[in-house]
Amino acid sequence: MSSEFTLESEIKNNCVVIITTGYINNVGGQKIVDEFYKHHSNGINNVILNLAKSNVVNSIGISFLIEIIEKLNNTNGTLIFTNLDPSIEKTFTIMGLFQFAKKADTPDEAVKLF
Amino acid sequence: MNVVEYNNLIDKLSLQVKSFQEGFSLLSNAATLKELGTDFCRILQGNFFIRDVNIFFKKNATHEWECIIVHNEKCMEYLPYLKATHEAHIEYFNDTEFCVTATLPLTDGAMWGLVIGNKIDKSEITEIDKITLQMFLQLLDNAYQSFINQKKEKQLIFSLNHRVVQLNSLIDTGIEISKLHKTSSLLELSLERAAALTNASRGVLRIIADDGIATEIGFPGNSDILHVLSSEQRIDTGVEFKHVKYLYSLSEKESRNGIIDFDQTDEILLQAFARQVLAALENEHLHTEAIDKERMHQEIEMAATIQRKIIPQQLPQIEDYDLAGINIPSLEIGGDYYDVTKLKDGRYLLIIADVAGKGVASGLLVNTLNASLNAYVENDFQLTEVAERLNKIIFNASTPEKYITGFIALLEPESGIIEYLNAGHNPIFYADNGKLVKLDKGGLAFGMLDFSFPYESTRIQLKPGEKILFYTDGITEAMNHDDEEYTDQRLEYFFLSENSVSAETFIENLLADIKAHTKNTPQSDDITALYLSRNK
Numbered sequence: 001m002s003s004e005f006t007l008e009s010e011i012k013n014n015c016v017v018i019i020t021t022g023y024i025n026n027v028g029g030q031k032i033v034d035e036f037y038k039h040h041s042n043g044i045n046n047v048i049l050n051l052a053k054s055n056v057v058n059s060i061g062i063s064f065l066i067e068i069i070e071k072l073n074n075t076n077g078t079l080i081f082t083n084l085d086p087s088i089e090k091t092f093t094i095m096g097l098f099q100f101a102k103k104a105d106t107p108d109e110a111v112k113l114f
Numbered sequence: 115m116n117v118v119e120y121n122n123l124i125d126k127l128s129l130q131v132k133s134f135q136e137g138f139s140l141l142s143n144a145a146t147l148k149e150l151g152t153d154f155c156r157i158l159q160g161n162f163f164i165r166d167v168n169i170f171f172k173k174n175a176t177h178e179w180e181c182i183i184v185h186n187e188k189c190m191e192y193l194p195y196l197k198a199t200h201e202a203h204i205e206y207f208n209d210t211e212f213c214v215t216a217t218l219p220l221t222d223g224a225m226w227g228l229v230i231g232n233k234i235d236k237s238e239i240t241e242i243d244k245i246t247l248q249m250f251l252q253l254l255d256n257a258y259q260s261f262i263n264q265k266k267e268k269q270l271i272f273s274l275n276h277r278v279v280q281l282n283s284l285i286d287t288g289i290e291i292s293k294l295h296k297t298s299s300l301l302e303l304s305l306e307r308a309a310a311l312t313n314a315s316r317g318v319l320r321i322i323a324d325d326g327i328a329t330e331i332g333f334p335g336n337s338d339i340l341h342v343l344s345s346e347q348r349i350d351t352g353v354e355f356k357h358v359k360y361l362y363s364l365s366e367k368e369s370r371n372g373i374i375d376f377d378q379t380d381e382i383l384l385q386a387f388a389r390q391v392l393a394a395l396e397n398e399h400l401h402t403e404a405i406d407k408e409r410m411h412q413e414i415e416m417a418a419t420i421q422r423k424i425i426p427q428q429l430p431q432i433e434d435y436d437l438a439g440i441n442i443p444s445l446e447i448g449g450d451y452y453d454v455t456k457l458k459d460g461r462y463l464l465i466i467a468d469v470a471g472k473g474v475a476s477g478l479l480v481n482t483l484n485a486s487l488n489a490y491v492e493n494d495f496q497l498t499e500v501a502e503r504l505n506k507i508i509f510n511a512s513t514p515e516k517y518i519t520g521f522i523a524l525l526e527p528e529s530g531i532i533e534y535l536n537a538g539h540n541p542i543f544y545a546d547n548g549k550l551v552k553l554d555k556g557g558l559a560f561g562m563l564d565f566s567f568p569y570e571s572t573r574i575q576l577k578p579g580e581k582i583l584f585y586t587d588g589i590t591e592a593m594n595h596d597d598e599e600y601t602d603q604r605l606e607y608f609f610l611s612e613n614s615v616s617a618e619t620f621i622e623n624l625l626a627d628i629k630a631h632t633k634n635t636p637q638s639d640d641i642t643a644l645y646l647s648r649n650k
Contacts, residue, residue, distance in 0.1 A: 004334050023306075023334045025315060026368040056334075058310045059276045060368045066272075070145060087286065094282060095275045 005054075009035055015046035015114060017107050021053040028054070029064025036068050045077035048110045052083035062095055069100045078102065080110040123242075130246055133161055134253055141257030147171060150261055151182030151226075154254050158230065161250070162243060166211070166231025170196065174223040186211065189229035196227035202251055206239060213239055218251050220258055280311045280379075284386055291394045300394055305333045305362065308387040312349075312380040314364035315373075318342045324357040341365070349376045351385045353392040356399070362388050414474060418443075421477045424484050429454050432462060432527055434578075438617035439644040440625065442637065449476030450586045450640035451484065455491070462527065463491055466584040466644050467520035468539065470559075475516060482511045483518055483560070497524060497535050501557065501569035505537075508561030517561040521553070521584055530576040530648055535569055538562065540590065540602075543583040543609045544574060550606055553582075581647035583609050588639035589624075592632050600631050617645045 005028035009018045016039040018032060036047060047068065051057075065079075072079050079101040081092065092098060104110035115123070137157045144150035151169040158167045168189040170179040175198040184190075188211060195215040197203045203217040214230040233239075287307045291300035301319055309317035317333040332339050342348065345365035352361040362384055367376045425441045439452050449469035456462055467483055469476035486507045490500045501522065508518055519539040523532050536542065538559030541552030557569035576582065585605065592600040608627055612620055621643060628641065 023310070025310075025313070026370070027315075056306050056310045058313045058368065059272070059279070060313055060370060063272070063370060074145065087283070090282065090286070091279050094279050095272070 017048040019050040024057040024061035026060045029061040055085040155183045168229040170227035192229040288390045313368045315366035317364045320361045322359040355395045434650040436617040438621045442641040444637045450642035451480045452644045462525040464523040468586040497571045498569045517559045519559040535571040584644035586642040588641045
């Protein structure tokens with residue numbers, strides 16, 4: 001069962017790795033976007049979103065992720081999702097997120113894709 | 115206007131047409147409202163040589179103006195000139211800093227507001243500039259419409275994709291929960307999927323048993339259940355299975371602009387998830403039942419195998435006698451039993467018995483009878499004593515409604531003397547010189563009463579050419595489609611008329627005659643018979 005949303009982040013090879021825990025909804029999505037803008041305004045243009053501990057996402061959460069993707073597309077940046085739960089991966093595929101973002105098994109694998 | 119001026123004007127207009135085209139292309143690609151305003155600002159700055167282009171936006175007439183681009187704070191003083199009208203409104207000023215204010219109402223009720231500063235070269239706004247400005251405002255109007263359409267298109271695609279996600283998730287969840295054996299897991303899964311697909315902030319599932327004891331599951335994990343249940347922005351549904359209620363509640367549907375009302379689709383989705391859980395619970399229950407039934411079937415099959423071993427596969431050969439028997443149980447475990455045993459003293463013990471009822475319990479009693487009888491006839495014995503002991507054993511081993519009727523006979527082969535005892539069994543047929551004699555003396559059925567009932571035995575002599583038929587009431591009561599029994603009379607007639615055939619043929623013909631009566635009617639009782647005839 002998903003817990004309340006929390007996140008942490010770290011800078012790795014000039015990209016930010018955001019690790020989330022819990023339900024990615026309005027609250028969770030907003031926190032992810034805020035964290036993204038914090039690093040993006042400092043010139044970080046590559047983002048890894050590790051969703052290992054988030055296995056539930058709603059469409060509002062997805063709209064925040066799309067906002068990040070659009071922003072990065074305008075600045076030639078890249079978003080890579082990692083550690084995706086199969087149901088979330090399927091949801092993202094249907095929603096078309098992988099047309100503009102990438103996916104990898106782990107953050108270490110993702111770093112190689114930049 | 116001379117030719118040069120005319121040509122200049124044509125050149126200028128051509129440039130502006132090109133500028134319009136490029137401007138529209140730029141504005142159409144704006145991803146946000148701010149981007150749209152910023153790009154329009156740049157277009158005006160480039161075309162009119164003006165630095166101070168201040169742009170405002172309001173969602174509708176009742177909203178305050180929102181700053182999109184402000185280059186000069188003094189422009190705020192001109193906001194009162196931005197009128198909320200139904201048509202584009204432009205005012206021109208002869209001011210040291212600002213020369214134009216413009217209001218552009220939009221199709222969705224929103225409006226743009228512009229406060230434009232003086233030209234950098236301090237030149238005045240010309241008539242051509244005024245026409246050009248009007249055309250640029252039209253350009254902004256079109257670009258905004260395009261921007262709105264693109265936004266709507268995106269929303270539509272998003273919404274359609276989300277519907278696909280909802281349907282897909284509904285199907286996937288149905289499959290997933292049907293695989294889960296732990297009931298709590300499937301309940302948690304259904305709750306979190308329902309919450310996510312309806313954009314609910316929180317959810318709770320209450321499982322209320324018959325005795326009022328409730329289990330509560332919250333989503334996300336540490337959600338305040340009371341908070342969900344007291345929310346006015348809530349949808350509920352429930353299912354009931356085996357007197358346990360499963361009540362789902364979701365609260366606070368999210369949007370990017372805050373909490374909104376759940377719609378009918380959300381309620382349908384929640385109900386669909388609840389029904390899936392109900393189906394999964396029913397399937398799990400049916401699956402468990404099927405396993406239990408299969409196990410019970412296997413146990414009955416095993417008991418039936420044991421039971422079949424009690425019925426002799428082959429009867430002993432008795433010199434100068436012909437002997438055959440048959441037992442066809444109506445259920446897997448029958449309540450009928452027969453046996454023929456050669457005793458140490460050369461006599462033969464013949465028995466036929468019928469337990470009241472059929473099934474496992476009857477089978478167990480038959481086993482008890484068989485084991486006890488074999489134990490008692492090991493050494494010297496009196497038939498009546500054996501009967502009394504069997505009565506006690508069966509009484510103690512069975513429930514009040516269970517008892518065994520039986521017919522026990524001891525045959526001395528050489529003399530043909532038969533000592534028999536009928537314990538409540540139907541009369542056994544004996545053909546005494548062509549005349550039917552019914553052997554019915556003995557006593558009550560075994561296990562019927564718990565006291566030492568005086569059984570009595572009787573002797574007859576089976577002479578050459580004479581015969582005895584042991585049978586159970588499954589033969590005489592065999593029914594046809596019209597609920598008509600085979601009857602004692604038909605069996606008597608068959609017994610007396612079926613002469614000069616072997617014991618085996620007698621049994622075969624008897625079965626054929628019963629079949630001719632019952633035709634395809636399912637067998638309702640065990641059919642058991644034992645036939646003995648004396649040749650010499």
